[in-house]
Amino acid sequence: MNVIASRPAPQYPPHARTYxxxxxxxxxxxxxxxxxxDQxxxxxxxxxTEDEFKPLRLMxxxxxxxxxxMLRIAIPYGLLNATQLRQLALIARRWDRGFGHFTTRQNIQFNWTKLEDVPDILRALAEVDMHAIQTSGNCIRNVTTDEYAGATPDEVVDPRVYAEILRQWSTLHPEFTWLPRKFKIAITGSPNDRVAAQVHDIGVLAKRNVAGAMGFEVHAGGxxxxxxxxxxxxxxWVPEDEFLGYMEAVLRVYNALGQRDNIYKARIKILVRDLGDAFVEMVEREYATMPRxxxxxxPAIVAAIAAHFAPPPFAALNDIAPPExxxxxxxxxxxxxPHRQPGYASVTISLKPVGGIxxxxxxxxxEVVAALAERHSFGEIRVSHVQNLVLPHVRQDELFAVWQGLRAAGLATPNIGLISDIIACPGMDxxxxxxARSIPVAQRISERFADLDRQLDLGECFVNISGCINACGHHHVGHIGILGVDKRGEEVYQVTLGGSATNxxxxxxxxxxAFSxxxxxxxxxxxxxxxxxxxALGERFIDTYRRIGLTPFKEALYAAA
Known part of the structure; x- marks a missing residue:
């Protein structure tokens, strides 16, 4: 019998809610x-040869x-338990250079992998029910969702249930293993979009109708x-029982009509843009021909999967005032x-220290985060699509202890949502x-705006940086977006203003x-x-920009030109 298959199931933290x-x-x-x-x-x-090996390794x-x-490891819908995070720490220490990089698809990457070590790394991942399948290639990639799923007060339904259903449906799907291009899906269960749904190949908003029935609003072509x-x-509105059938219809139309002969026009967004209403009609016709x-x-499948995401055993508590x-x-x-359960809160852990990557x-x-999760968050950790971590279920009377633990590990930077909470791709490093380079630009900006009082005075401001046109740093939807490009051998940086990834x-x-x-x-x-x-008083950057427009910023930037 295979060693991995015969190994006992991993021992997860009590009450950890992972599939x-x-x-x-x-x-x-x-x-x-x-x-x-063997490959x-x-x-x-x-x-x-490398050409022969490339499609095999990308799979x-x-x-x-x-x-x-670089090995990219799947973290389905950004959900980890403490056992899994400790195993990632072990991999970082044993086979990388002692760190990992969390990505905008809620995955983790190890950037210094030796080819001969990859089988051992994959075996170590399998020990804790993890893998790297479909984190690359022209397939359906990791389905992302709200990092506060199951905890946030504004949630209508826990989207992790349907993200897991999508994961099982899409993994090695025989029709969609070789799509025209990579395909990304995001799903939220809140009316407040925290998953950038409208800039995904498919963006799904789970919701309930006036009768309380489950259904989905579906967007495509972002x-x-x-x-x-x-x-x-x-x-x-797509009723719950029709969800997978409708998703299948969308993928079928794209798979049949996507421009495989042009890599720059192969994404579904080009098809949707060019066909417009006709694309919607094609999906509906395809769906009408499919057997139901x-x-x-x-519903029994939904209930069985939902059981994996049942709420942890919360204590009966009241909200309390924080320490002074x-x-x-x-x-x-x-x-x-805020948390939906009285007496609890969700803690976002910044992975953006001043001058950090x-x-x-x-x-x-x-390992510190894993230990804090076991002690204070039912063994559960989330990865956000803005490259931070979350402890979703922390008792309010334990927040001070969590902060002390994070501070000792250099993880208590109080900059969530501020100008130094920067999204950045790895860039040319x-x-x-x-x-062009992304990381040094992010480091220099965070150092320029290191003063916390200044950051708080500025308020919410999202800076996103990409090192190439592929936009892995989501620069187009940053309040301030920075794109590094090569201009006759010199790194220069284009700036965009007014982007948004929310509703x-x-x-x-x-x-x-561009700027040098x-x-x-x-x-x-x-x-x-x-x-x-x-x-104006209380305005965020995006509010000011939308009110006054581009001209004042442009005039200030190029006044001396």
Missing amino acids: RYDEIDREFLAERIAEFS VARRLRGEL NGLYLQLHAY GLGRTPLIGRKLRD DPYRLD DPEFAAWASRSVR PGDASADQM YCALAT DAAVGELVGP YDDIVDAIETIIRTHVAHR
């Missing part, structure tokens, strides 16, 4: 690892980057990259969110596709000519000073 693999899942992973291990061995022996989440292989577009609403029973989402400690209060004002966490820090999704406007690497931070300073000069 548990069964023997079939584990047997599949064991077979997949054995297959890829790795053949590549190392020279029996496979297992392995990229060849500037300096080494996306960033070379051609940033906001998605089109396909349907305002094979695709009907059985100024430093703790400053952290709590940005990092602590956005999204990076060391092995030691991962790691990525073979990048045309009022918008693509930012280009302000004008040396000048980009001063340009951001000028943008912020212009905002402060024009803002």
Whole structure:
């Protein structure tokens, strides 16, 4: 019997709410690892060329980057338990350089992977029911959702249930393994979009009608990259039992008509943009021809999966006032969110220290978070699509202890939602596709705006940075977006303003000519000073921008030109 399949199931923290693999899942992973291990061995022996090996490694989440292989590990809908996070820390320490990078798809990447070590890493992941399948390639990627799912007071339904249903439906789907291009789905169960639904290939808003029945609002054709577009609403209401059938119809139309002959026009957003209402009509016609029973989402299946995400055993508590400690209060004002259960709160852990690399966490820090999750959050951790971590279920009377633990590990930066809470891709420090550096720009901006009082005075302001047109840093939807490009061998940075990834999704406007690497931070300073000069009382950056428009910012930026 296979070693992995026969190994006892991992011992998870009591009450940890993650989907548990069964023997079939584990047997599949064991077979997949054995297959890829043989392929790795053949590549190392020279029996496979890089061109022959490339599609095989991409099917297992392995990229060849500037300096080494990068392994991207799936964290379905951003949900981890403490056992899994400790295993990621072990992998970082044993096979990488002691840290990992959390991404905007709620995954983790290890950037210094040796090819010969990959089979051992995959086996270590399988020990805790994790893998790297479908984290790359032209397939349905990791389904993302709200990092506060199951905890937030504004939630209508827990979207993790349906994210898991989508994961099971999409994994190795025989029709959708070789799509025209990669495909990304996000789902939220709240009327307040925290998943950037409208800039995904498919964005889903789970909701209830006036009778209390479950259903879904479905958008398609959103996306960033070379051609940033906001998605089109396909349907305002898809009943729960028709959910998978309707998703299948959307994918079928895209799979049949996507432009496979042009990589720059192969995403579904181009198809939706070009066809407009005709795309919606095609989906409806396709769905009308599909037999209902094979695709009907059985309520018993929904209930069985929902049982994995049942609320933890909360204590009967009342809300309490926080301790009177100024430093703790400053952290709590940005990092602590209300919870749907009285006496509890959700804690967002910033992975954006001043001068740090956005999204990076060391092995030691991962172990600290795992321990805090076991003691204070029912063993549960979430990864956010803005590259932070979350402890979703913390007793209010234990918040001070959590803060002390985070502070000792360098994880208590009180900047959530502020200008230094920057989204950034790895850029040219790691990525073979990048045309400019992202990380140093993010570090310099966070250092320029390090003063917490200044950040708090500015209020909510999202800065997103990408190192190439592929927009892995989501720069198009940042309040301030920065895109690094190569101009005759020099790194220059284009700036967009007014982007948004929430309910009022918008693509930012280009302000004008690009700025050099040396000048980009001063340009951001000028943008912020212009905002402060024009803002009304209590206005966020995005509010000021929408009220006064691009011209005042453009005039300030290019006044001396």
